[in-house]
Amino acid sequence: MKIAVLVKQVADTAARIELLPDDSGVKLDGVQMVLNPYDEFAVEEAIKIKEQKGGEVVVFNIGPVSADEAVKTALAMGCERAVVLRDDAAAGLDACGIAEALSQMIKREEFDLVLCGKQAVDSDTHQVGPALAEKLGFPAATFITSCAAGDDSVVVGRDAEGITETLELKYPALLSCQKGLNEPRYPSLPGIMQAARKPKDTLTLADLGMEPRSKVVVKGYSTPPPRAEGKVLTGEIPDQVKELVQLLRNEARAV
Numbered sequence: 317m318k319i320a321v322l323v324k325q326v327a328d329t330a331a332r333i334e335l336l337p338d339d340s341g342v343k344l345d346g347v348q349m350v351l352n353p354y355d356e357f358a359v360e361e362a363i364k365i366k367e368q369k370g371g372e373v374v375v376f377n378i379g380p381v382s383a384d385e386a387v388k389t390a391l392a393m394g395c396e397r398a399v400v401l402r403d404d405a406a407a408g409l410d411a412c413g414i415a416e417a418l419s420q421m422i423k424r425e426e427f428d429l430v431l432c433g434k435q436a437v438d439s440d441t442h443q444v445g446p447a448l449a450e451k452l453g454f455p456a457a458t459f460i461t462s463c464a465a466g467d468d469s470v471v472v473g474r475d476a477e478g479i480t481e482t483l484e485l486k487y488p489a490l491l492s493c494q495k496g497l498n499e500p501r502y503p504s505l506p507g508i509m510q511a512a513r514k515p516k517d518t519l520t521l522a523d524l525g526m527e528p529r530s531k532v533v534v535k536g537y538s539t540p541p542p543r544a545e546g547k548v549l550t551g552e553i554p555d556q557v558k559e560l561v562q563l564l565r566n567e568a569r570a571v
């Protein structure tokens with residue numbers, strides 16, 4: 317079984333995010349960067365399937381050089397090797413452009429399964445997985461919470477508005493993974509030491525014969541208006557209750 321797993325490096329969700337002075341992007345200097353949490357489920361599932369059925373897991377990433385750290389985490393968890401695209405011209409690619417580049421990277425070999433996260437927790441578009449499946453011509457199941465890999469097909473469960481949908485997909489197929497699928501393992505110390513020595517193929521857009529093409533251009537970023545300060549009521553409880561009712565009625569218009 318040959319499995320491709322997609323990983324993106326994102327800002328830690330606990331990090332305080334600020335915009336650049338010209339609002340053209342997010343200030344990432346000094347921000348803790350991590351492997352996208354939903355990609356951890358994808359990496360774990362890929363390794364579990366390989367442990368059951370044999371084969372290899374190849375990590376794919378497009379991003380700045382600093383994204384090598386996220387790739388290293390996936391290799392330390394147990395993936396065999398990595399293929400990355402490092403090219404400043406790819407920095408402004410939209411989700412479809414990223415899916416196109418990933419499809420060209422993946423098509424250089426034959427894979428039975430492609431696993432990715434359901435979304436990247438920074439730009440949050442949920443588009444890369446389904447767009448990539450379309451470009452590869454693979455059937456796709458999104459937001460999976462269970463997975464049983466057979467010899468010719470994979471059976472997955474996905475939560476859909478209070479019901480669980482069970483789907484069977486013939487290989488090759490793409491699955492996007494979400495919380496509940498598994499418990500991602502921590503990289504072991506030997507895994508961390510081996511990760512630096514695992515093979516990594518570094519490509520550019522020119523290697524793929526691609527021009528950077530985006531149909532969506534980000535025009536700017538803005539933060540929501542600051543929330544008004546909360547009000548603390550003082551005095552006797554019955555007076556506070558009266559004032560609260562007035563405020564709910566007249567200011568919050570809640571009653």
Ligand SMILES: Cc1cc2nc3c(=O)[nH]c(=O)nc-3n(C[C@H](O)[C@H](O)[C@H](O)COP(=O)(O)OP(=O)(O)OC[C@H]3O[C@@H](n4cnc5c(N)ncnc54)[C@H](O)[C@@H]3O)c2cc1C
Nearest residue numbers: 322378379380406407432433435436439440441442443444
């Ligand atoms: C030089 C350079 C700089 C970049 N800088 C940024 C940046 O600052 N911020 C930013 O958000 N993006 C950056 N990117 C990456 C790219 O713009 C995003 O991947 C793209 O916006 C799609 O992300 P998404 O959030 O829409 O993905 P979603 O569709 O929400 O992601 C779904 C899943 O697709 C997979 N996936 C998504 N993106 C990638 C990827 N790049 N590589 C491998 N798998 C992926 C993951 O498994 C993810 O869980 C950079 C790329 C390059 C080459």
